[in-house]
Amino acid sequence: MDHDVVIVGAGLAGLACARTLHAAGVDAVVLEASDGVGGRVRSDVVDGFVLDRGFQILLTAYPELHRWVDLESLDLCRFDPGARIRVGGRFHTVGDPLRRPGDLFSTVVAPIGSPLDKLRVLRAVASVRKGSVPDLLRRPDGTTAERLRHLGFIDRAVERFLRPLFAGIQLDPDLEVSSRRFDVILRMLAVGDSAVPAAGMSALPEAIAAGLPEGTIRLSTPVRGAGAGEVRTDDGSLSATTVVVATDGPTAAGLTGAVADPGSRPVAALWFGADAPPLRGPSLVLDGDRSGPVRNLAVMSEVSSRYAPEGRASVVAAVPGPDALDPALPAATRRQLRGWFGAEVDGWDLLRVDVIPHGQPDQRPPLHPKQPVRVDDGLFVCGDHRDTASIQGALFSGRRTAAAILADRGR
C-alpha cells in the first residue's frame, strides 16, 4: 500500500479533509493538478495588482471558517454593510441602518422599493436569524424567486436590489437556485461582514494549508482516474486504503464514474486598472438598471489598498450566468461601465478576464445538503457539490468526509 489516504484536489474541501485526518493522526497525501492550493479560491499578482480568480467575497459569519483560521490573521478588509445601487442612471446607497445609522436616510429615500419592501427586508432578515442554519436548510424548498414572492416583494425591489445581489452571490441571475440557500446566505449577510483578506482571497486556503505537515500536498499532479483504493496519475498508479475525490462536481463525476454531474453555474470577472478610483469607499455596487452584463462591481483598491500598486486603482466587474460565456463580453462590459462612469473608462487597462464555466454547482430545488460522501468501500467524494455551493459548504464537506472515514475506522 503506497498511502493510507489519498485526497485528490487541494481546494478548500480537500484541505479541510486533510487537516481533519492529520489532526486525528491519519497520514493523508493530497494530489493537486494545478500549481497551487485553493481551487476556485486563488489570487495572482499581475503587474502589481492582486487579481482573485473571479470576484469572491468572504462572509465572516460562515461558521466553518472559524474552525480553520484565525480570521483576523488574514488582515480582513471589510465592505461597507449594504450596497450602492445603480438605478435611474445614479448611484444610491442602501445601507444597513441597524449597523450604520448614518445610512438610514439614504436607505429610506433610495428608489429601490416601497417603504413596505424595506420593512419586508427587515422581516425576512428577522425570520432567517431565528433557529439554527440546519433548521433553515430543512425549510420547504422552492426557487429563490418563489421565496421572494412568498415574502411579498414586488418587482421593483427584486429587480433593483435583490436580483443583482443574489445573482452575484449565487451566480444566479434568474433566481432559480434553491430558496434554502437564499435563506442561509441572507442570514450570513445579516449577522456577519463581507470582506476580503488584504492580500487577496488566496490567503484563506494558504492559511489552511499551512497547518498541514510539509510534503503533504503534491502540486502539478493531475489524477486521471480514481477508484476504491487506487488513483492513476501520469507516473502510474498509487494504492491507498482510502481515496477521497475532492474535486469540483463535474470532475468528480468523470474521475469516479460513480457520482452524478451536478451541473454548472458559470461566472466571469473582468479586472481593470485605472488611474483613479471611479467611486470612493469599500462598497459592493449593484446594477439595478439591468444596463448590461455586469451585475456587481467593486473598486477593490478601495476595499484593500494592496489590490493595486501605489497610485493606481483596481476595479472588478462580475458577470454571473450564461452572459459570462459570451465572447463579446469585454466590449459589452466597457460599454456598460462607460454609461456609469463616463469616458474615463476608455482609458482603463483590461488586466484580465476570468471566464469560469464551473463557478458553482447548479443547486436548484430540491436542494439536498449533506449528500452521501461514501461512494464505495475505500472511495469517498467531497466538495461544495455535496453540501452548499459555497466556501462554507466546501469546508464543511471536507470535514464531514474525514469524519466518515474516521468513523469507518472506529475513531
Ligand SMILES: Cc1cc2nc3c(=O)[nH]c(=O)nc-3n(C[C@H](O)[C@H](O)[C@H](O)COP(=O)(O)OP(=O)(O)OC[C@H]3O[C@@H](n4cnc5c(N)ncnc54)[C@H](O)[C@@H]3O)c2cc1C
Ligand atoms: C468566481 C466565483 C465566485 C464565488 N464567490 C463565492 C463567494 O463570494 N462566497 C462563497 O461562499 N463562495 C463563492 N464561490 C464558490 C466557492 O468558491 C466554491 O464553492 C468553493 O471554493 C469550492 O471548493 P471545493 O474545494 O469544493 O472545490 P474546488 O475549489 O473546485 O477545488 C477542487 C480542486 O481539485 C483540483 N482538481 C481538479 N481536478 C483534478 C484532478 N484530476 N487531479 C488533481 N486535482 C484536481 C482543482 O485544481 C482544485 O484545486 C465562488 C466561486 C467562484 C468561481
